[in-house]
Amino acid sequence: MKEFKRTTVTAALPYANGPLHIGHIAGAYLPADTYVRYLRLRGDDVIFICGSDEHGVAINLGAKKEGVTPRQFVDKYHGIMQKAFADFGIGFDIYSRTSNQVHYETAQAFFKKIYDKNLFIEETSDQYYDEQEKIFLADRYIIGTCPNCSNANAYGDQCEKCGTSLSPKQLINPRSTVSxxxxxxxxxxxxxxxxxxxxxxxxxxxxxxxxxxxxxxxYTQCKAWIDQGLQPRSITRDLDWGIPVPLPDANGKVLYVWFDAPIGYISATKELKPNDWEKYWKDKDTRLIHFIGKDNIVFHCIIFPSMLKAEGDFILPDNVPANEFLNLEGEKLSTSRNHAVWLHEYLQDFPGRRDELRYVLNSISPEAKDADFTWKDYQQKVNSELVSIFGNFVNRVMVLTWKYFDGKVPSEHELPVTSDKRNKVLASYKQAHEDLNASIKLMTDALKNFRFREAQFQMMNLSRIGNKFLADTEPWKLAKEDMEAVGCILNYAITVIGNIGIACNPFLPDASKSISRQLNGASYEEGWKKFWKQEELIHIVPPQHQLAQPELLYKNVEDADIEKQIERLKKSKAPVATENTTAEVKPLKGEIVFDDFAKIDIRIGKVIAAEKMEKSDKLLKLTVDSGVDRRTILSGIAKHYTAEEMVGKQVTFVANLAPRKMMGIESQGMILMAEDNQGKLRLVTPDADVNPGAGVS
Structure with a gap:
């Protein structure tokens, strides 16, 4: 791997239309902060860039709903998010905003540079317009039926069920999400x-x-996009809030938010380092890394790199370690239904306990697949891991040192083998030392490769090994007969604590500070770079150094704390439709006549074989007995049914739909599904078995 002189780390610009929840934190900001802390501890030259994304149709609509101007709207949520990040301890070097003048100038100059190369396409075309709201609709504000997989809620730029790249005009029965x-x-x-x-x-x-x-x-998502073939993308919009297109014939046009937003990383760097910002964006010895959620993958891996390539002067991202989504108590996080744990509320309800949330979110980080946060799991991880393993080891060693040596670090010296107990101490020391160094190397390797769950596990393993070392050597028993051995045990245990204080900093910065206080100015911070460079245990605290009084790092989360949070979720969440409540239903589609309906041949079939499509997390390949033949149908239901579940089921399908090729396989029909207001798909089946081929009328 190439060695770089410096690193530019960006975290996705959060949209300034609401507060932050734990899904945002787990997706982009905590992984980025963990990684940046690691680089800083190594002594690397790194900058950490973020800011509020403040343009786009959603801002106009949100401002209109609240009865304020777009500027007042973004000022409000920029302030809320900036404070929440700061209170949680996310260590941005700058948290900027895309409504700043420097960003306007940077984005317009970026546009003009590409424009002057005659790369843009100027085109007058018909675009979807919401007559009720009197606005042109951005792609994401148009939904309709996907022509590829028949998902009824595909967006105008992409179907999130089958992954197909779309344009709004490809949607069947499009409708405005605004009205x-x-x-x-x-x-x-x-x-x-x-x-x-x-x-x-x-x-x-x-x-x-x-x-x-x-x-x-x-990689898989990017490859799927590129394999489908790329199309020109509009980078301007008809809006009165945004960055004006810097051309004389562009009155009323602004830059599309997904063109201007990533340029915000560059403009924020200009704010941070006005005299030498270019080396962080134009020097080939700089490594650029974007931390994002999976819904931003295409923009950061395909569109923004293409923009940078077109502009010509900028480096390209070296890595984009995007995370999947975080769910909450078994359901999707939903801001509209208020099914979320809001960061600012957590910080109010659990003051001084931000390390706990960092630890739990890192331990379930959705690095390769969606993960689930539950309050019971939060309680279990805090009580049985942070309190009982991590905090317990540090506190035991500190208390024992005060008890036997008045808080002074005992001397380190050779321990001659004069008894079986001393032999056991030496054997335990040797094993602990090997295990600790092995975990440190595994931790640093995982950090380098963005595997933060594994890295945190190995960090916690240092405390597990420390506890085992104490349990094996039993200094409280040896104190009755061999204080020299006790001194050697506690000297080594304090060295382990110092190393844990360094190792935990990327994950548990508040605990790291507490350990530093308890070591009482032992100048162990000078050894940080050595620890991270050598990737092995280092000697830190000198003999006879006076320690400070012990501090409890963590305390148990009580049942009442958890019950309060669970009850809040139940009360605050918007009701889901039941027999006694009315769900929000989609508008009716345009009227058709009987002859239109009569053209559709809908039949009942039986699934006789099913398998998951490789390189797709959404498609199942079904072999269906139609009563007339056996045909292959690809259906985007893999997140709702397993292949094993589908075998033997009766399905309702459109039998005379023209075949369509997907991922190299011809699909010969379309399975009909019902979608509830939570996005869950259900098979549409007869209430009793019928023979394959039976018609539906």
Missing amino acids: GQTPVLKATKHWYFPLDKFEAWLKEWLIEGHKEDWKTNV
Whole structure:
């Protein structure tokens, strides 16, 4: 791997239309903060960049809903998010915002540089317009039926069930997410980025160049996008809030939020380092790393790199370690339903306990697949791991040292073997030393490769090994007959504590500070770089050094604390439709006549074989007995049914749908599903078995 002089780390710019919840933190900001702390401890030159994303249709709509101006709206949520990040201890070097003047100037200059190369496509076309709200609709504000997998809630730019890249005009029965009405097409002029012209370069740089070093979930999504073929993408919008397009014939046009937002990383760096910002973005000896959630993968791995390539002066991302999604108590986090743990509320309810949330979120980090946060699991991890393992080891050693040596570090010296007990002490020391160094190397390797769950586990393992060392040597028993051995045991145990204080800093910074206080100015921080460079246990605290009084690092989370949080979720969550409540239903589609319906041949079939499609987390390949033949149907239901569950089931399918090729396989029909208001798909089946081929009328 190439050695770099410096590292630029960015965390996804959070959208300034609401507060932060734990899904945001687990997805991008905690992994980024953990990694940056590790680099800083090594003594690396690193900057950590973030800020509020403050443009786009959602800002206009949110401001309108609250009865304020867009500026007042983003000022409010920028302040809330900035404070929450600071209170949680996320160590950005700068937390900027895309409404700052320096960002306007940077984004416009970026646009103009590419424009002057004649790369943009200028085109007048019909785009969807919401007549009720009197706005042109961004791709993400149009939903409809995916022509590929028949998902009824595909977005105008992508179907999140089958992963197909779409344009709004490809959607069947499109509708506005703003008003629920069917939009109309209206002529407007815009500028397009020719993403298709960068397809060959992306295949070489990304598909070939990062096959081995990028996370599988990131690489797979990018490859699927590129394999489908890239299309020019509009980079301007008709809005009155945003960065004006810097051209004389562009009145009323602003830069598309997904063009201007990633440039915010660059403008924020300009704010932070106005005199030498370029070395963090233009020097080939700088490593650029983006931390994001999986919904931002395409923008950071395909679109933004293509923009940087088109501009010509900037380095490209070396890695984009995106995480999957975090669920809450078995359900998707939902801001609209208020099913979330809000960061600012957690900090109010658990003052002084931010390490606990860091630890739990790191331990369940959705690095390769979606993960689930539950309050019971939170309690268990804090009580049985942070309190009983980590905090217990540190406190036992400190208390024993005060008890037997008045808080002074005992001397380190050779321990002659004069008894079986001393022989056991030496054997335990040797084993502990080997195990500790092995865990340190595993921890640092995991940190280098963005495996933060594993890294934190190995960090915690240092305390497990320390506890075992104490249990095996039993200094409280030896104190009755061999204080020299007790001194050697506690001297080594205090060395372990000092190393744990260094090792835990990326994960548990407050605990690291507490250990530093308890070691009472032992100048062990000078050994941090040595620890992280050598990746092995180092000697830290000198003999006869006076320790400070012991501190309890953690305390148990009580049942009442957890019950309060669970009850809050129950009360605050918007009700799900039941027999006694009315669910929000989608607007009716456009009217059809009987002849339209009569063309559709809907039948009942039986699944006789099923398998998961390779390289797709959404598609099942079904072999269906239609009563007439046996046919292959690809269906985007893998997140709702396993292949094993589908075998033997009766399904309702469209039998005369024109075949469509997906991932190299021809699908000969479409399975009909019902989708509830939580996004869960259910099979539409007869209430009793019927013969395959039975018609539905």
